[in-house]
Amino acid sequence: MPVRYFCYIAGALLLFVLIAATGTTLSGILNNLDLLADRIDTQAIQSIENTSGTVSTELITKIKSAISNWMLFSTLLICLLLLLFATPFTLQHYRTLNEIRNTNLRLNNQAATLRATHRTIDNMLEDIIHEKKQTSRTSEINARLAAIINSAEDAIFSLNMAGYVTTANEAALRIFGENCEGKLFLNLFPSSASTKLKTLLMTTAEQNAGSTLDISIEKKKQRIDLSLTISPIHSDQQEIIGFSVIAKDISNTKLEEERFRMAVEAAPNAMIMVNQMGNIVLINSEAEAMFGYTKEELIGQSIHQLVPPSMRSIHNLYVQNYFEAPDRRNMARGSSDLHGQRKDGDLFPIEVGLTPITVDKETYVISSIIDISERLQQQRALKNLNAELRRKNQEMEQFIYTVSHDLKAPLVTIAGFANRLKNANDLPLQENHHHKLDRILANVRSMESLLQDLLHLSRIIKRDLEKALVDCNVTLQSVLDSLEGDIKKMGAQILVEGPLPQIYAQESLLFQCLQNIISNALKYSKPGVAPAITICTAQEAGHSGVRISDNGIGIAEHHQERIFHVFERLNPDAAEGTGVGLSIVKTIMEKHSGKIVLDSVVGQGTNFTILFPELK
């Protein structure tokens, strides 16, 4: 160190000397340069040619030597100075470098140690953070679970092994009362259910598996239906340390079920509800009564139990088929030999309506079953009755025919013998005998025409119609021709307001109708007044026909119904007839599904309208 200081002082001195020497040299140069400058000025005025060369050379040589002296000296000086300063600094530098290297080495070692420590600390920190996170998650989950349990609609309890309630959620408190925690679980339920519950808890513990039970309690005089699910709670060592109980309030579901059941129960038909497996899930009392089983015997059983054995396999196919495309329809679409089988094996005819319903994405079918034995019996009875009626009708017709014939046979005999008597030449008959025989013959004729009309009527009833399109104008003309004699005799005026319509009828029967009505109009005319008969077209919705109006004696309203009865005659003395004519007209119109309308005022006249259905 003292050497270094000495060197610094020597260096400073030398610098001082150097600067001084440099200053001196530089001032010498400056002086010479000033001289040179002066000389150049003066010589420039006298002559420039001869002297200037010599002076300049001399001066430049002097400057050159001064500069080289300075340069040599300063070079030497700088070298000396460098030597003086550099040596101690270099030494010092090496020493310092060495020290730095050592320190660096030491520091590196320390850094490695530190890094290792850091890593350990990092790991520890990470663990700590993870643990912290885990803890907060668990507590979050726990909080959430607690919230879920608390806000659950279902009552949730935990019980200890002794069966006491250890915790209860809000729903539990609401359903079972605020003070249920700490109570014996069984005491929360009516005593009637305690045996069942005890068994259930024991089974849960024994089998180490959850079990369920539907139970109902009374709260504020209101029935609450609960579905209990009891499950064991395990410790970490898988030992049962208690029970969890979830009590679901199924009152609403029960109520809906009850309503549905009541609706099914109240149905007037036998109702059976079947699931997709073909098993019975619901049945009403009507069905119980119909098949002779109790509900308990049928619920859960296959519907095939109610099907005759011979039909079971095909019925199975039908059930499967139905569930593939369920629709509302009648079973077996119109088949009449669908049968059910009672418990006692009896088969009975049924009609089944099917309606699919979907509950909780599961399809069921409700079958509405009607026992049609009675209906079939009635149908058979009706059929028999119909056949009986038809037979009776035939018998009646046969009877009318036979009676007419057999009644006529004695008439033939009476008339025959009376005629023979009347015409006998060998008998002395008196005038009054002839009169008596005439009366006999007249009555025979009257009886004959009655029987003739009766026969005629029975034939109209018996025979099938042969309908065709008939022109009323043509038929009317034939009728008028057939009555020509009577018309002339009566001096009647016939007015036809044509053209008359064409109708669909049996021509001979239309002829008969017109003839009977017009002949009546001629017969029942007012005494002393020539009959005036008008015939025109009559129309009514879907019907067309003919109206015949006369100016005759007319028919009192209270007789208007009677005149269509067989053998009914209002004025037997007014004209000849059997009283069958209008009966025949009415029968003919009924046979044609047509109608006859009577409109008459006593003393003014009568309108008969016959209407035939129009051809569609």
Place this chain on the structure above:
Amino acid sequence: MSTTKATVLIVEDNPDHAELIEATILDCEPGIKILSQRNGEDALQYLASLKQRNAPLPDLVFMDIKMPRMNGIETLIAIKQDPQLHYIPVVMLSTSTNESEMRICLKAGAEIYLAKPLQANAFEELIRPLLERWRNAPPHKKGNQSL
């Protein structure tokens, strides 16, 4: 008249009617030979026995329609289908005449359909010509020519 030896067969179940028919026929044709049978079955048996004995057959048959055991229409058909009997004219007599019955009888081969009782004028106008025709030219003597 050459009908004195004519023979007619009356098939009638009602004895009164049979008597009246007989009386009317005799009124119109005294001396005519009249045979009687009470129903169709008896009549056919009688005719069969005549055929068997080769005895002369009746020249005309009066046939009632409604009879027990075998009615007039069935008997008519049997007669008209028999090759030895079919030429005999048959007069159907009905108690209750009607169109369809008449059509059936004429279709089955009856010559005449009349309502009872048989009247003298009907005999004169319708039956006598028939009798005369067959008596003058009996078809069974010219071979079984069809009607």
